[in-house]
Structures are given as C-alpha cells and as structure tokens.
Amino acid sequence: MHPDTTGSWTPVALSADLPAGTVIPARIPAGSIALWRSESGRPAASANRCPHRGMSLSHGFVRGEALSCIYHGWSYAQAGNCLRIPAHPGLTPPQAIRVKTYPVEETGGVIWVAMGEPSANPPKFEGFVALRSLMAEAGIAAIEAAAGAKASPAGLVEPAESTGTICLLLSAQEDRQTLLHVLLKGEAGTAARIAASRAAESLRRKAEDLQKKGIAQ
Numbered sequence: 752m753h754p755d756t757t758g759s760w761t762p763v764a765l766s767a768d769l770p771a772g773t774v775i776p777a778r779i780p781a782g783s784i785a786l787w788r789s790e791s792g793r794p795a796a797s798a799n800r801c802p803h804r805g806m807s808l809s810h811g812f813v814r815g816e817a818l819s820c821i822y823h824g825w826s827y828a829q830a831g832n833c834l835r836i837p838a839h840p841g842l843t844p845p846q847a848i849r850v851k852t853y854p855v856e857e858t859g860g861v862i863w864v865a866m867g868e869p870s871a872n873p874p875k876f877e878g879f880v881a882l883r884s885l886m887a888e889a890g891i892a893a894i895e896a897a898a899g900a901k902a903s904p905a906g907l908v909e910p911a912e913s914t915g916t917i918c919l920l921l922s923a924q925e926d927r928q929t930l931l932h933v934l935l936k937g938e939a940g941t942a943a944r945i946a947a948s949r950a951a952e953s954l955r956r957k958a959e960d961l962q963k964k965g966i967a968q
Contacts, residue, residue, distance in 0.1 A: 759865045760873040762906065762920050762932055765881045766860045769794060774818060776809035778924055779864050784853065785809040786862065789816040795829040796864045798851040802833075808850065861920065861932060874905035879918065879934040882947055887955045889962035890927040894919070896966065897958035907934075910954055917947045919954070927962065931955065 763777040763786055774787035776799065783799040785808035793816070799807050801820040810821050817826040817834050824837040831852040833844035854865040856873050860881030863873035887894060895901050898919065899911035908919045920932040933951045935943060 759867055759869045760856070760863045761865070762861050762873075762922050762930075763796070763864045764862045765884055765932060766857055766862055767881065768884065769862060772813045774809055774811055774813055776807070777864070778922075778930075779853065779866060780923075781853075781866050783807075783809070784864065785811070785818065786864070787813050787818050789813060789829065791816060793829060794855045794857055794862055796853040796855050797827065797831065798853075800850070801825055802848055802850055874907075876905075876907065876918070876920075876934060879936050880939040882917075882933040882935045882939075882944060883951070885931045885933065885951055885955050886924070887929045887931055887958050888927075889929055889955075889958040891921055891923055891929055893927075893958040893962040893966075894921060894929050894931070894954075896961050897954050910950070913950060916943070917950060919951065929958075 761779045769775060769788045771788050771792050772790050774785055777784050777786040785797045785799045788794050797808055797818060799809050801808055803825050804822055806820050806822040808818060808820055811819050817828055819826040825833060826835040827850050828834050831849040832846060833848040836842055836844055854869060856863045858875050898908045900908055902908045902921055906921045908921060916936055918934045920934060922930040924930055933947060935947045
C-alpha cells in the first residue's frame with residue numbers, strides 16, 4: 752500500500768489465490784495476518800497468532816466456517832470468538848478467548864483488509880482483470896522509478912512503457928519489499944496475459960536492480 756494515500760485499506764491478495772477452505776499468510780501495516788476463506792466462500796482476516804500458544808494461524812486449516820490452529824486445534828469463527836477446544840469437548844469456550852479480526856472486502860478480483868473501521872469502501876478499478884501477484888525485493892520508490900510513474904492515491908502505478916495495458920497495485924511489505932498485484936486492462940486472452948506477466952517480471956527485476964544500487968530509496 753502506498754503510504755498516506757489509500758487510507759486504512761491494504762490490497763493483501765488476489766481472489767484467485769484464496770480458494771474456499773484455505774488459509775494463507777498476508778501482511779497489513781499492523782503486521783502479519785491469517786487470510787482465509789470459509790467453505791461457503793466468505794473471506795476473513797485474523798491476527799496471525801493463536802491466543803493459546805502463539806502458533807501462526809496461517810499454518811492452520813479451515814473446516815466449514817471456522818479457522819483452526821494446527822497446534823492444538825483451537826477453532827475460531829470469522830468474528831474471532833473461539834468455537835471449540837478439542838482437549839475439552841464439553842466446554843463452551845469463554846467469550847474472552849478470541850483472536851483479533853479485521854474488516855475484509857473483495858472487489859474486482861482483489862482482497863482488501865482494513866485496519867480499524869474504514870470510513871469508505873476500498874478502491875474499485877473498472878475495466879481491469881486481476882492477473883497475478885509478485886513479490887519484489889524493492890521499496891515503493893524503486894518500483895515507481897522502474898515504472899517511470901508515481902502511484903495514484905489508490906496505490907496504482909501504470910508503467911510508462913505499458914501503453915495502458917497493465918497497472919500495478921502496490922502493497923508495502925517488510926524490509927523494503929513490495930507486493931505487486933498485476934492488473935490487466937481490457938483484453939484478457941492468453942497472449943495478453945503472458946505479455947503482461949513478462950512485463951511485470953521485467954519491471955520487478957529493474958526495480959530490484961535500482962534498489963541494490965541505491966538509486967531509489
């Protein structure tokens with residue numbers, strides 16, 4: 752996410768990367784989260800630590816509408832409350848046992864997570880198809896320098912050499928890393944997808960080279 756421009760929303764993943772019944776790690780400015788989708792298809796975002804022993808919930812598993820820790824199997828609802836403690840099957844878990852959760856919205860093939868209560872909906876990008884995500888070992892400034900363009904208030908960069916065919920949705924990570932969500936404009940046939948993917952990979956390499964040389968900080 753481009754600092755100070757996109758409010759509280761962070762584009763954490765593409766919808767295609769989170770099938771029903773799965774959980775993956777993701778990151779927002781508050782830190783690491785467990786991003787998961789229930790069997791019914793509802794996305795959710797939980798803090799990435801089980802309250803019991805601190806195990807990463809992104810290493811866990813989804814069953815039905817609940818996320819379970821892989822360590823001792825404690826299960827949590829999308830609202831964050833604990834539903835089940837396998838070692839005590841007859842116990843109704845106290846409401847005090849819960850994991851922090853975050854607002855989630857899914858639009859245009861992108862999953863957004865907010866910190867706190869957002870004042871508006873996440874950005875919508877009409878006419879784009881979400882293609883893939885890439886992790887770059889480079890910061891926002893290096894990505895912008897490689898693209899020859901600045902990010903928009905929504906965190907969207909249109910590379911100068913793309914002739915309007917692709918845009919990159921940026922999400923800042925740790926240690927000057929940036930997650931690039933590649934959005935393809937208009938035609939989404941096989942040839943266009945391959946060309947867009949190659950262009951994004953080329954830009955990533957250029958940004959990483961600039962970062963290593965200290966040209967863009």
